[in-house]
Structures are given as C-alpha cells and as structure tokens.
Amino acid sequence: MKPTSISAEALFEAHREILRWEWIAGHAHPERRFDEAAVRDAQSAADLVGYLNYIHPYRVQIVGRREVAYLSSSTVEDQERRISRIVTLEPPVLIGADGVAPPDRLVAMCDRAEIPLFVTSESAGQVIDIVRAYLAQLFADRITRHGVFMDILGLGVLLTGESGLGKSELGLELISRGHGLVADDAVDLYKVSQSSLEGRCPELLLNLLEVRGIGLLDIKAIFGETAVRRKMRLKLIVHLVRKETMEREFERLPYEPLYEDILGLPVRKVVITVDAGRNLAVLVEAAVRNTILQLRGIDTYQEFIERHQRAMEQGEE
Numbered sequence: 651m652k653p654t655s656i657s658a659e660a661l662f663e664a665h666r667e668i669l670r671w672e673w674i675a676g677h678a679h680p681e682r683r684f685d686e687a688a689v690r691d692a693q694s695a696a697d698l699v700g701y702l703n704y705i706h707p708y709r710v711q712i713v714g715r716r717e718v719a720y721l722s723s724s725t726v727e728d729q730e731r732r733i734s735r736i737v738t739l740e741p742p743v744l745i746g747a748d749g750v751a752p753p754d755r756l757v758a759m760c761d762r763a764e765i766p767l768f769v770t771s772e773s774a775g776q777v778i779d780i781v782r783a784y785l786a787q788l789f790a791d792r793i794t795r796h797g798v799f800m801d802i803l804g805l806g807v808l809l810t811g812e813s814g815l816g817k818s819e820l821g822l823e824l825i826s827r828g829h830g831l832v833a834d835d836a837v838d839l840y841k842v843s844q845s846s847l848e849g850r851c852p853e854l855l856l857n858l859l860e861v862r863g864i865g866l867l868d869i870k871a872i873f874g875e876t877a878v879r880r881k882m883r884l885k886l887i888v889h890l891v892r893k894e895t896m897e898r899e900f901e902r903l904p905y906e907p908l909y910e911d912i913l914g915l916p917v918r919k920v921v922i923t924v925d926a927g928r929n930l931a932v933l934v935e936a937a938v939r940n941t942i943l944q945l946r947g948i949d950t951y952q953e954f955i956e957r958h959q960r961a962m963e964q965g966e967e
Contacts, residue, residue, distance in 0.1 A: 655683040656683060657680065657681045658679070658680055658742060659680040661743060661781070662680075665784070668780060669780065670771065671768045671772075672768065672770075673766060673768055674746075674752075674757060674769055675758075675761045675767035676744075676760045676765045679765075709742070710741060710745060712747055712777060712778055713746045713752055713756070714747045714748045714773075715747075715774070718750045718751075718752060721733065721753050729753065733755050737763045740765075742766075743767075744766070744768070745781070746768065747772060747774035747777045748771075748772075749771035749772075752767065752769065786842055787840060790841050790848075791840070791914075792838060792839060792913075793913055794836055794837065795808065795810070795839055795912070796810070797809050797811075797837055798820070798821040798833070798834050798859075799831075799833045799834075799837040799884075800824060800825075801829060801831075801879045802824060802935065805885045805941065806832070806883045807886045807887075807888055808837060808886070808887045808888070808917075809821060809888050809890065811924070812890070812895075815924050816924065816930075818834055818861050819861055820890075820930050820934065822861055823930075824931050824934065825859075825873055827935075830876070831877060831879065832849055832851055832878075832881065834858060834859040835855060835860060836852055837849050837851070838850045838851070839884060839912060841914070841915065845915065846883050846915075847884040847915055848882070848883055848884070849881060849884050857869050857870040857871075857878050884912070885941065885945070886917070886918050886937070886938060886941050887910050887918070887919040888922060888934055889919060889921045889922070890923075891921055891922070891923060891924065893923050893925050896921065907944070908921065918941055922934070
C-alpha cells in the first residue's frame with residue numbers, strides 16, 4: 651500500500667541537507683499533512699507541486715524571485731488580498747526559493763494560519779525537481795515481486811521462475827560477466843510515471859544475494875561498487891521454466907511478443923527453458939540484446955516471416 655499523506659516535518663527533514671533550507675514560519679503545526687483527497691486525486695507528483703501562477707488547493711506552492719516581485723509590487727491592500735488567497739487554499743507547505751526573502755506579510759500570515767514556510771537559496775526549478783521526484787517515489791503505486799532484478803547491458807531485467815531453478819545462481823554468473831545486481835529474492839517495483847516502472851531493492855536485502863549451499867553473499871564487497879545498482883527501469887522479464895512446462899504452456903516460436911501486466915503497464919517477457927547443458931547466462935544476454943533491437947524497431951521474427959513469404963512467392967513463380 652502506498653502512503654496517503656506526508657507531514658511537513660518529514661518533507662523538511664528529508665531534504666534538509668540537499669536544499670539547505672530553513673523553517674521560518676508555521677512551526678506550530680509541524681505534522682501538517684497533504685490533504686488525503688488531494689493526494690488520491692493527483693495523477694502524478696507534478697500535480698502536488700507548483701508555482702503561484704497556478705494555485706491549486708492543498709498543494710505545495712513555490713515562491714521564487716518572480717513571485718516575490720509580484721507580491722511586493724502591489725499596494726498594501728492588493729498584497730494582503732493576494733496572500734490571503736494563497737493561505738485560503740491551504741497549501742500544506744510554502745517554499746521560498748531563489749534566495750529571496752518572502753514578504754513580511756506572507757511570513758506573518760503563515761504563522762497565523764499555521765502553514766509551514768521553508769526558505770532556501772536554491773533555485774525554484776531545482777526545488778521543484780527535487781520535491782517532485784521525492785513525492786513521485788513516495789506516492790507511486792508499488793508492488794513487491796519475487797525474483798532477481800539486474801542491470802544487463804543497460805536494461806533493467808527481472809529474472810523470474812519456479813523455485814529451485816537457479817535464479818540466484820544465474821544472477822551470480824551474470825554478475826561475474828560484468829552485469830549489475832539491483833535486488834535478489836524480493837524487488838520493490840514502483841510506477842513512477844504513466845509509462846514506466848522502476849525497481850529497487852528493499853533496504854534489508856541491499857547488495858545481498860543468496861546462493862544455495864553458500865549462503866548470503868555481499869556482492870558489493872566481493873565484486874566492488876560497479877557490481878551493484880541502486881535502481882533500474884524495468885524493461886524485460888526473463889521467465890525460467892522447466893522443459894515440460896515449456897512444451898505444455900508456451901509456443902516454441904511465439905508469433906507475437908509476450909507481455910506481462912504489472913501495475914497496469916505491459917512489460918516485455920521472454921521464456922527460457924532450464925535444461926541440462928544449456929548456458930543460461932548466454933541465453934539471457936541474447937534475449938536482452940534481441941529486446942534492445944526490438945525497442946529500436948528491428949523485429950527479427952517479422953523479418954523472417956517476410957523472407958519466408960518472398961521465398962514462397964518466388965517458388966510459385
């Protein structure tokens with residue numbers, strides 16, 4: 651389950667070092683949260699953060715150099731009215747950026763309304779990018795899948811299959827061939843946008859790979875920094891099956907690409923038979939290379955069908 655809200659205090663602490671900001675108003679209500687309805691209705695993190703020229707209820711508002719100039723250039727009455735409108739829409743947090751001081755009336759009104767006000771010297775654009783990325787991860791739909799998630803030739807690949815087929819051993823061999831481990835056994839998948847999934851390792855299992863008969867291996871300590879990854883976009887699922895399962899449930903040459911639905915998004919999938927004498931690492935690498943070609947618009951199977959059709963037509967002639 652994804653969280654439905656976040657407190658102002660948690661947002662402040664999560665970015666204290668990165669944004670080097672100060673909390674100058676609204677200290678009386680540090681647990682102030684995003685409205686749950688606003689979080690639920692938002693289509694993305696971008697809907698939860700914005701400039702004052704697009705003021706939406708219950709969303710973080712950014713006050714940059716232009717916004718401060720806009721507020722300060724008006725008469726006292728207009729400034730009071732504009733600031734009152736901001737406060738009336740109940741933003742969970744106001745963030746002053748670009749190193750400019752918010753108007754005194756805005757600071758005073760945030761104190762009265764118990765709305766946290768942070769200020770930072772970082773640019774407004776950077777603040778928006780950082781906060782949106784944080785909220786995108788926090789509020790993203792997520793699911794935990796069993797398997798080994800790896801970076802193979804720059805592609806995020808999830809190795810799945812029945813228990814006892816040697817997924818972790820395969821992962822170890824791929825690591826020894828220069829590829830990177832993201833997660834073993836359990837993978838947290840996040841829907842970070844309307845078209846992409848991102849896989850990360852649970853904190854408890856970070857850098858660890860379990861191999862039967864050996865135990866837990868610290869991949870980072872054994873193979874070095876380059877053997878592990880923090881996260882990857884999921885692009886391919888490689889599903890391992892026994893020979894009898896392959897013959898019973900799958901086509902030898904599927905006439906169209908296989909896909910698996912995860913959090914409402916289709917993910918490319920290939921099925922590989924586990925059998926004595928097969929070099930699974932080489933087969934996985936080949937599957938990844940073929941997927942890269944497909945993503946570039948090169949379909950080997952379709953080219954074969956067209957070649958076969960031309961051969962038939964020439965035969966008839």
